[in-house]
Amino acid sequence: MGNYVKRFSAFDRVVHWVLAIAFFVLVMSGLGLFAHTFFSYFDFFGGPEQGILAHKIAGIVFLITSILLFFAHAKDTCRFDSDDGRWFKGFGGYLSKDQPEIPQGKFNAGQKLFALFSIIATVILGLTGYVIWDPTSMERGLTQFSLMLHGLFFILFVMGAVVHIYLATIGNPGTIDGMLWGQVKKIWAKKHASKWYQEVGGKD
């Protein structure tokens, strides 16, 4: 245990992975409605009607878990300081290997930005999803606008997820440990979140 430091609670981990599964189900079932190219993806669900039903159920699960996860970490993700400004200016050190790591809290500035984007996108997708739940139930112009916005934030979210998955796995080795079993290596914490590492009692 000596080499590790606790990062995520069991609650955090379970909520995150339920959310991840819901996200995957949403993408697979939503793509069938998004473009003819992906219409056959409905076969995974046993047909288009079942696919749409799966999309609606997964949507509710995603909305709830997203909100839970956001509030679980809001105190760490909603505050930006001057170090975060420096982090953004240096693109988080991702453009070069020669940059020193900028001291960061529990989440770095990019992760905080992704957390805020996620909750905003989730709320927009949830609201527009509510409007298009039955596309004949509300005013036509509003439904058309909601269909468009739902498609736009779907795309942005998928792009965000690609970056999130890359950076949390092979892009930053050791990061996914926290989400798998709750602990990260001390050298990970020192490198990626040095301010947080000191807060939780890490030495040197």
Add this chain to the structure above:
Amino acid sequence: MKHKAFMIDTSRCIACRSCQVACKQWNKLPAEATVNSGSYENPPKLTAYLHNKIEFIETEENGEFKWLFLNKRCMHCSEAGCMKVCPSVGALYRTEDGLVAYNKDKCIGCNYCVNGCPFDVPRYDAQNKIAKCHGCFDRVENGLQPACVKACPTGTLLFGDRDQLIATAKTSGKPIYGETALSGLGAMYLLDNKPQDYNLAANPTIPTSIFLWKDVIKPLGILGFWGAVGVAMLHYVTVGPKQLEENGTEKGGGNHG
């Protein structure tokens, strides 16, 4: 491809509603109970079981009451909003004659076409499947006129080769509604008054949100996804991951990987 179309000369219409009845008869559509709304117009709107209807528009001309009659139906647009948004391949399709027909077996009940249509035409039946005028494509394919056209006693409803209908209609001198709108409508009108007086949009277009969704966001989105994957892969093999130094001690903000 030679498109066929409807040409509807509204000034000839006497509102006998033979077209409504003939459509119901040929397409085996049940009657629906309606309520008296104080107008001869009935039913008040297109439904899943009423694919064309006469609108009774009450106006005043030189202080005198006047009716404008309009046969409302699917416009069989060349650039069809319903087909643009329909996710199910083959549910809505264009026949060889240029009509916008549909296959109920392939309809997935998403209701998108209801919102994609600039004319608010598509409806959903009790089985949650699309229902609208399909131009009696089954009759047309076999050399017959659509049922409504066949039944029209005044020559208000004409059906035939689109270019020929336009050429003939131009001799009347009246403006043709729908000659070029949405790349050419498959149901065109000769109107005595302005289109707005008939509750028709002067310049019907695909709704802006639908255009942005299908023609901008969709292609850019697919590009965006592969772009994000590409950038991640490129980053991995050029700059590389932020490796942890397993054994060494961190030198103040060291420049290791």
